[in-house]
Amino acid sequence: MATQGAAASPLFGFDMALLLGVFVSILGGAASVGVCYGTSGDNLPPASTVVGMLRDNGFTIVRLYWPDPAALGALGGSGIRVVVGAPNDVVPTLASSESAAVEWVRQNIEAHPGVSFRYLVVGNEVPIGETQFLVPAMENVHAALAAAGLGHIKVTTAISQGTIAVHIPPSAGEFTEEARSFMSYVVPFLQRTRAPLLANLYPYFLYTLNLGSMDMSFALFTAQGTVVQDGEYGYQNLFDATVDALYTAVEKLGGPHVRIVVSETGWPSAGGPAASLENARTYNQNLVDHVCKGTPRRPRKVEAYVFAMFNENLKEAGVEQNWGLFYPSTDRVYPITFGA
Template sequence: MARQGVASMFAMALLLGVFASVPQSVEAIGVCYGMSANNLPAASTVVGLYKSNGINSMRLYAPDQGALQSVGGTGISVIVGAPNDVLSNLAASPAAAASWVRNNIQAYPTVSFRYVSVGNEVAGGATQNLAPAMENVHSALAAAGLGHIKVTTSVSQAILGVFSPPSAAEFTGEAQAFMGPVLQFLARTGAPLMANIYPYLAYAYSPGAIDKNYALFTASGTVVQDGAYGYQNLFDTTVDAFYFAMARHGGSGVPVVVSETGWPSGGGMDATPANARIYNQNLINHVRRGTPRHPGAIETYVFSMFNENQKESGVEQNWGLFYPNMQHVYPISFN
């Protein structure tokens, strides 16, 4: 997760307007398998934990060999990331993209790859590489007979300069410069945009400005009225804000996949196991229904499988559903 610009984004927004590929299904609720820790179980054990908890989709931030070998043949669908540090090579060289696909996709024929995410929360000058890298990876997959695996990227909610009400949503100036080509690519290839959406961050970085119940899916009624549509939770508001901002820049018809969301269980304001359980269980139940403007299941990935001890101290280390010893941080059901 990237935190740059989150606080300023929400301050501004509040001021301006208080898996082989598998078919889309309502079961497409997955969990991100982050590995920024030195005490995690073996990948084969982790895959078993996914299966025993009924988690059918996995997001990997890089093509980790152990994870891909372990998840092959299980039917668990996989998003695999082409990390930010390879973007410049992928953008500059079709041959580099073909090599990346050969080593990280074709080498694992029993893995149910769903998407390749080219970059995660790419910012600054590196954004100029996004669309070219996506084009080259897409072409490499097609040439390998794997064109059913969609190519996308994952963006931060911080690229929304205005998010509430959703109909007023717009990208930041920086994001407008690179999102046009990205969205045109996604529209042409039939791929979704992946977005990391964190109501917790909006709540925690704007003390007193956002009601906790609105962030936790526990508000008793409409909090934000937007024309004929009433919004009871910040998750829906942000998802529909992405749709409006995307439509302004050539992305009409491009679906949104929520590639990260969650609530920390420690290290920050209202970061408790109880609140994390409320958010994530309500999320799992809610995304099967969709948003006011986009009813129907929202493909969503909870962050994250484990608490990760090599991340920055505080909330960053406490997003896991499980401790590294594989005990639940709090009870949760994916059924």
């Protein structure tokens, strides 16, 4: 997210055997769903425990925001695929020279031969004042990976929902003028290298910004019928509308074959308007059940990552601390069943 616990209550605390039963079906029912493993907490379990939770609960893919040596060490040989970030603070260095990118790749990617890397994400919601470094950094990292024999790792970046100026109707989707200033270079890079665009998309924030003018059922996947009719396409949920609006915006910048990956999405369980255990459970449950269907314009699986693995107590107080599927104790925050 742009701004990146207590023990579980008796009602929502379950043993690990039940956790295994709950999550193992992710493999068959929703293989496109991963989880974001943030580390902004001073009470989180060690990486070895977290990786054990991922493996035991059937998660096959995880997103890391930086190349945490402990996490990568634990993930080596686990069979779990890894989306890893090059943080915003290193983007200018990576853009400065090919040799800087080669050294970064050597220290953070080549040093972990047992890890199955899926994407290397250069920057997460890079501030507009630093976006001039973004594509040069991506080009240098792409070249460094190729030189190291790791060209199968796709290089991309993650953008915020705030880059989208028009969400509805999706056919009118477009980037903000500010976002076009750098996305007009990012999109051709992704089109040329056949890499996806990662986007952090939160129907929760769109709903809370439009309190009183949007029915929450549209945001929670619970609308009983079409809410937005866009030509031949009918939309029953805001997630699909946002993804398809982004596809439209990307196509307008010359990226007809660029795939969208939803690199963060979720719903907070406390700390703000409409943030509750029930709404968080409803959103994430329906997300997992829905992504295999694709969107009206792109009826194929949507690769999506639930935000986040844990409630993180070092984040800003309020909703930012309450996105987790798990408490740091490893107990679940609320009941949820992954898969059909």
